[in-house]
Amino acid sequence: MNIAFERTARRGFYSVTLNGKRSYVPFRLFYAVFPRMNRQVTRGTVEATDRQLEALGIVAEIMEKDRHQIRYTVELGYDIYGRPCATNYIVNAFHLGQTIAIVPAAFRRITGAHERATDGCMDVTGAQLGELGFIRKEVVSNAASNAILSA
Structure with missing residues (x-):
């Protein structure tokens, strides 16, 4: 085939x-x-x-x-003279109800996004979600149950 x-x-x-x-x-x-x-x-x-x-x-x-969809947008920061000085990716995981800001180098390394990408959406794995900094409910519930068992 x-x-x-x-x-x-x-x-x-x-x-x-x-x-x-x-x-x-x-x-x-x-x-x-x-x-x-x-x-x-x-x-x-x-x-x-x-x-x-x-x-x-x-x-x-x-x-x-293990696929999760995220949406990302570049946010530019400006100094008092109007020059761009800081750039972050604002990343939304709607199914988790969370939004994070992450530096571009880390975002591109984790997701494989192109360096010119300014906004869009993509599918990521659960491991990539954790690496980006999102808190997943199943991970939190597992950590809570492990804490109860170890106490």
Whole structure:
């Protein structure tokens, strides 16, 4: 069976179409499933065996469970002379009801956003949410239950 793939603008992921559904797969796992693939090819189709389809399906299912959407905007700060002096990304995770401000270098390193990106939305994993500084409810509830058990 042929699988359509495309390297995404978000660094480190391939967009793969499986059974008519688009999924995002980390490039290292994509290359682990297709080890002989030319890594300079950015889009196309690849012939997959049943085992490769199963492996990609498992990876895609895991990635779907751990996807969260964020929205980001660049905020410029100005000094008393009107010159830009500070820049932050304002990042919203609407499903958590939280908004944070983060320096651009950290935001780009964690999410893989392009350095010219000024506003938009993207999907991130739970680990990336934590690294950005968002507080997830399931993490807080696990920490609270561990604190109760250790007391």
